[in-house]
Amino acid sequence: MTNGEAKRAVTLTIDGTEITVPQGTRVIEAAERVGVVVPRYCYHPGIPTRPAQCRMCLVEVEGRPKLEPSCTLQAQDEMVVHTASDTAEKARQSVIEFLLVNHPLDCPICDAAGQCMLQDYAYVTNQLESRLNEPKQVMGRDRVADDILYFADRCIICTRCVRFMRDVAEDDALIVAQRGHKAYIDTFPGRELDNPFQGNIVDVCPVGALVHEDFVFKARSWDMDATTSICPGCTTGCNVTIDTKENQIVRLKPRYNPDVNSYWMCDHGRKHLVMTNRGVRAEVPMVSVDGALQPTDWERALDHVADLVDDASGANGAAIVSANASNEDLLLLLPLLGRLDVSSIVFRVPTGETAALPTVPKLQLRADRVANAYGLELLGAERVEELPALAEGAPLVVLDDLLEGADESFGATASPFIYLGTRLPAAARNADAVLPIATFAEMDGTFTNFEGRVQRFHQALTPPGLARPGWMVLSRLLARLGEGDPLSDIGAAFDRVAGTSEPYAGLTWDSIGLKGALVSGAGATAASMGSGS
C-alpha cells in the first residue's frame, strides 16, 4: 500500500474501538488492526481482486440502509462499523445456512476438517439443524491438475483459486463453469492447469474442495504438528510451515512473509522436501577399525575424532560441505578446519529450471536448488562445479555432501577423513569416522537467502537414532580439542556466527525473529546472485 506519497489518515470506529488508518484501507483490514477478524471466504489478502461475492464479511455501518461488504468498503472518517451487530450476525448465519444447503457435510472424510473455514463458522453460528427437506445436489469429484483433486460438492464458489491463477499467477487456466447452483470450478476446455505455482490454489481454498492428491486421506489436521521453517528448495528461502505426523513430513504450506514469498510458494518446494522422508539415514557414530566402520557411541567416537585431529599432519587438506548446511553448522566447522590447517572449503550447487510468480517479483523458483549458498559464501566457502582433487595424506572433512560423482575410493588416502552426514554414501565408507547429524528439519538453525536475508528454521522432527545437530556435535568435538564450551542452545550457536562473521554483527537469534533480517552489506553481493541463473 505504499506508493511513495503519504496518504491522508482517516479515523473510524469499529466495534467501539477508534482506529486511525491510511485512506483507502478497507474496513476488513482496519478491523484486523483492532483485533477483529471479520469472517470471510472470497476475500484473501494476497489476491488483489475483491468480488465481494461470498457476502460473509457484511457489516453494519451506521447511517447506511444495507449491510456493506467490509472487504471492499473503504474506511472513512467518522464511520461507525458494527461487525457483530444482530443484523450482521443474522446475515452471516444465513450465509452459512445457504452454504450448507448443498454442502455434503462429509467432514469425517474431508481433508480440510479441522482447518475448514466453513466448519469453523458453522460451529460459531451454532446451526445444529438444517431446514433443508430436499435431497442435496450431487456434483462429484474431478481433477483440475495432475496433482490436484476438486471436490465440487464441497466447493463454495468463493473463486479464490480462479483469481489466484488469473490475478496472481497471471495464468488464467481456471474458470467458473456453468452458473447459479450448477456452478463449479474447471479448466478452460482444451487447456490444462500446469503451472509451477498451482499448489497455492489448495492453500487458498477455505474449504476442502481442492486437495493435493498426494495428501488426500493422509492425515487429519489435528494429528499433525506444525513447525515454522524455511523451504530449502532453492535460494529464495520461502517461509513455510512444515506439517508433520508421526515424525514424517506430510506437507509444506507457505507462511506469510511480505519481504520474501508473500503468501505463496512454488510446487517444487512444496513437494521435494516430502521426499526426504525416504531413504536410509546414518543413525549411529562409526569409527574405522581395521579398515571397516564399526558403530560406537558418541563419547568414543568424539574421543577418536579428537585424537585423529591431534595426530593430523598432512597439508593442503580439503573440506566439502553441503550447500544445505546451516550457518551454525559451517561456523562450528571452521575451528576444526583451522586445527587441520584446511583452508579450502567448497560446496556444489545442483541447479534446475527457474520459474517466477509474475506479481510477486521476489518469489521465484531460483536455479540454485539449495538453501544456503549465499550463507556459505559469507562464511568463506567457495562454490565449485566439481569435487576437488585430493592431495594424498591430506585431511578431508565432509559435511553432509553426498559425494555424488565420487568414485568408490574417494578419500581412501586422506588422513584423516572425517565424515559428518545425514546419510552414508558409498565413498563415506572410506572415512576414519562417521558422525551422524540431523537434517535441517530435525534441528534449529539459520539459512541466508539469495539476497542476504538470514532466516530461522525450527525443529520439526526428531532425528533418527543417535543423529544430532551438526553444530551440537561439532561444539562437543571442539570442546575436546580445547576450543570453547559445548553448546546446547541454538541462540548461543548463532551468537558465535554473529561474533565471527562481520555481516552478521549485531544480530541475535531473537532479533532475527520469524521474518528474518538482512545481513549488513546484503544487496551488493546479492545482486550478482539475485536472478540465481
Place this chain on the structure above:
Amino acid sequence: MSFPHRHDLETTTLLSRHQGDETARSLEGWRGLGGYEALRKAIGMSPDEITEVVKASGLRGRGGAGFPTGLKWSFMPKDDGKPHYLCCNADESEPGAFKDREIIRWTPHLLIEGCLIGARAIGSAHAYIYVRGEFFEDTRYLTAAVTEAYEGGYIGDDIMGTGWSCDLTVHTGAGAYIAGEETGLMNSLMGNRAEPWAKPPFPAQAGAFGMPTTVNNVETLSTVPGIVTEGADWYTQWGTEKSPGTKLWCCSGHLVRPGNYEFELGIPLEDIIFEACGGTPSGKPVKAVIPGGSSTAFLTGDELDCSTTYEGMQEAGSSLGTASPIVMDEDTDIVAAMRRIAQFYAHESCGQCVQCREGTSWVVRILQRIEAGDGELKDIDTLYELCEQMTGRTICVLADSVVFPLRSSLDKFRGEYEARMSPSLVAVG
C-alpha cells in the same frame, strides 16, 4: 404479435407509431419519416443542453428501475480526458417483456438516433448496443440499419458533415438474463462472464473497459429523439408529474388480445387489461396479475384499479417494472406459476452470491415439493424466512426478484399453498 393493436382508448403512439410499417426500417424510409433530424438538432446543442432537456422532460429509465435518465447522464464526469461509453441495454430478458425487440425490429434507426444523442450528451465517442443473444432476427435488422447508417454518414466520422464523430457497435450476448443487469452487461461486453460487480465503482466512475459509462434501456433511448425535437414540455403533456410520457406495455397471459401497446402513463391498469386487451378469453375473473414483468409483486384481481405510474404501482404494492403485465385467470395454479418463475431465476442466477445461488434453487425445490403435494405447513414459514434472507444482501437484485413475487404470492394466495399441503401433514400441523 408483431405490432401494437389499435384500440379504443386514448392512444398516444410516440414510440410505436411506425411499428408495423416496413418503410421505417430502411434508412431511406426513416429519412422520409423525418428521421435523423433529431440527431442533427442534438449535434447543434451542447451535451449539457441535451442533458438538461431530458432532465426537464422527466424521462425515467424504462429498463425497470425507473431512474431519471437526465440525472443519470449528469453523473458522468466532465473533461476528465478519458473515453466515455454509452451502452444501450437491449438484453431484454425479463419474462413478460417484449417491447425492446419490437423497437429494434421495426424502427432500428430510431434506436440508433437515440444512442447517438445519448452518446453526445455524455461525451462518448463510442456507443454499444448489447443485444440479447436470442434476438437473431432483430439483430439482423439492427446490424443492417447500422451498416446503412454508417454508409449514409449518420454514424462514424464527421456525422452529417457536422464535424462530430461517434462510432456504434452492435454486440450480441449469449443469452444470459443476468447480462441485462448493467454491470453484468459491461462485464459481458468486455469478454468476461456476465457477472454483476459490487458497486462502487459505479458505471459513471469506472464502467465498461474501466471508463465512465452510462447504460440505458432501448425504450429510454428511443424516447430521447422525440424529446430533443419537440422539447420537454411536449413530453410532459402526457403522464403524471412523477411519471411523465408514454410507455410501451407488453401484455401477456390470459388475455383476448395480448401484445404490445403504448399508453400514456397513469391510465388504470384495469383499463389496459379489460378494455385494451379484452379481458380473459375464458370470460372468467382475473385471479392475479404480475404487472411489471415476473420480478414484480403479484396483484390480485381486486387490486387492478391502480394508476399505471411508477408511484401508483408502488402504492398498489407492486411496481411498474418493465410494464409487462402477465394476467392469470381464475383457473391458474398460483403455486405452479410461482414455481415456474422461481425456476427461471434459479436458472439465471450467476452464482456469485450465496443467497442467490443457493436460495433460488432451494426455493424451487420447496415449491416443487409443495406442488407435488408433499408440502408441510412449516414450509410456508421457511419460504417467508428465505425471502427475508435473500433480500438486500446481494451484489445485484436477482435474488430480490424472486422475493417480490414469492412473498406477495404467499401473502395473497396463502390458501392456495395450504390447499396443496399433504393432508396427513396438515392434520398434525
